[in-house]
Amino acid sequence: MTDAGFTEIARAIRAVSGLALSADKGYLLKARLAPMMKQRGLSSLTDLANRLPTADGPALLREMAEATTTNETSFFRDVLPIRQIADSVLPELDAARPAGAPIRIWSAACSSGQEAYSVAMAAEEAGFRRRLDIFGTDLSAAMVDRARAGLYTSFEMERGLSAVQRTRWFRQEPDGWRIAESLRRACRFEVLNLLGDLRSLGTFDVVLLRNVLIYFDPPTKERVVAACAAHLAPDGVICLGATETLLGLQAPLVAVPGLRGVWRRA
Template sequence: MTLTTTSFDWVRQLVHRESAIVLAPGKEYLVEARLLPIARSMGLPDVGQLVDSVRTRPSPESTRKIVEALTTNETSWFRDGDPFTALTSTVLPSLLSARGAAERLQIWSAACSSGQEPYTIAMLLEDAMPNASTRVAITATDLSREMVERTRAGRFSQLEVNRGLPAAMLVRHFTRAGTEWQVSPSLRRMVTASECNLAAPLPRMGPFDVVYLRNVLIYFDLPTKQAILRRVRALMRPDGWLFLGAAETTLGVDDSWERVVIGRSSAYRPLKGN
């Protein structure tokens, strides 16, 4: 372990200031593991010297690399299953009946990681409705520039497609690209990827019919959760739907949402008048 308490505290403060992510005491091992590759790429022998270098000669690029390295990019296809079943069983029919035939459905996959979530949504909608590539716009955002670039590329390794992607969907929506798999052009037309820090003022987007903000709020303190939910609500249609992670809820955090049970899943809708 090369990370002193002072260096760890500096990293914690940097990450919280830049992304609002809370690194609790005891995460020194995580900081070491995530930052060591950056140190070595800069020709430094350990993380302690990396921190010293960035503290004395800070730059936007070195700061970005540290913050991005300490964000969690765990993802898979159809992760947790039920929120995607709810999309096609309940949410999509409700939206199609409420919208005009010419209206585009707008969906936001926040903290999209390497793109499995937005492309899961795109596959489901392409299979469920005609002309989905022209009727649906999926905005995929992430704090990490690398993850945004990967989402734009729409290429996945064999190991990645093995994590939850049904074989029939792989055959229907992907083509071989060397040792990787490339999503179809129609799916890529539906998905637009960009960088977005959820803990900062959000860019002009939407208004969204559906927002997937899953397994993100757990990394923030209560005031940041409240601020994020408030900003997200401002970008949603009044009858929109919000999906959170299985361990997340608006209850006790922001009372301006109504919880709706859909099968084994739950969604949240803005309460009228809020």
């Protein structure tokens, strides 16, 4: 692997997905791309970089972006943010909305759907009655397919869920655990690049932009936050991950007092 090969591949991935790869990530990059490289008989990142200007380039770029996306997730990840939404954010929005209007929630970078389904579960458990329209998006088509299926392994079921929740919200099947149909009806999932065209999304009351910004450099963070904020209702909120902040960035949002990781329009 040459520095030129790494640099070219890293630049191409950043342009597609926003992922910022530092020079010390060469081994990680090659490990993530190894399956697709083996399938095509490519022995180095330089060989892969040389394929990008060819007719195969667009398909390779999509595969590269998916292969380097981190899909780490779990049910009720970090717990508190999900509970905050159910116990504080949703009741406030409910009081401000006309009867019959659904509350729209966007789970950006939803991975295999656990975040979206966790919000639906938490709202039901908190006795929230207004209809939720939960929209999950992810760059990875494979993850979106998994989210739509709502089928999870025993390992995934052990992360974040209580025994009561497993019994209430899932049924066991030969291949895993299937999410309850009532929760699947509340959630829909589509493939979407946060750096792409978002104009068709409409307006959301809650945007879950959790554990996404940590993979971007500051300019890309600002670009993604601004794009998401443009689809936020005037009194809506954006929720970040436990280790994420907008401090030091040019962003059209301010922190909501008393809630951790929750921001609204300035």
